[in-house]
Amino acid sequence: MALKAIGALFEEAPAVDDGKACGIDRPVLLKGLPGGIKVEPAATIRCETALQLARWMEGSVKPSLEAAMPGEAITVLSQASAYVCRNRNGADEGRISEHAFGNAVDIAGFALKSGKTVTIRPADKEPTLEGAFQRAITEAACLYFTTVLDPGSDAAHQNHLHLDVKERRGGYRYCW
Known part of the structure; x- marks a missing residue:
């Protein structure tokens, strides 16, 4: 109901x-976010993951884009991975990824109304507005998600943001 209410x-x-x-007991196939933003490809995830993604876009991504690139708007959110049954980082052994429960989505970038694309990449030292935009949305993601891994976190996340809603004791968040 909350996903319907926000559009x-x-x-x-x-x-x-x-x-x-x-x-996933009750998955959703997320095709779009409020404001007519397409999710490509559509993402099979839990409702809570979709809701937090929509909240992050509305509360942080859109305002950060307006500050960095006035007049621009996001038309497509490019996701690189949603539900997939695998171990963390695609390893042969180890813990199961939050993707395997519908708790995670990987964001590869955004298409803008001007035709420009913003691709997630290592930008921690980049002195541009696009670099500042990426750093701002990455930091803000930790307000909405319990795990945020960016291109600076490790080799497995060099071209996307990993966002998940894994519940942890004491409300702990892992933002790297």
Whole structure:
């Protein structure tokens, strides 16, 4: 109901059960965010993940873009990974990724109404407005998500932002 109320475009999807430790009881297929922003490709995730993504876009990404590039607007959010049954960082062994529960989405970039694209990349030292925009939205993501991994966090995240809503004891957040 909350996703409908904010104007997200989605479909309820059948439960995902891969017969392993992965799955989502009540997934949504997120196709768009408020303001007519397309999600490409559509993302199979939990409702809470979709809701936090929409809140982050409205509360931080759109205002940061307006400050960095006045008059621009996001038309497409490019996601690189949503639900997938795998271990963290695609490793052969180890802990299961939050993607395997629908708790995570990876953001590769944005298409803008001017036709320009903003691609997530290492920008921690970049002295441009686009670099400042990326740093601002990355820092703000930790207000909405419990895990934020950016291109500076490790080699597996050099071309995207990993955002997830994993619940942790005491409300702990991991923002790197």
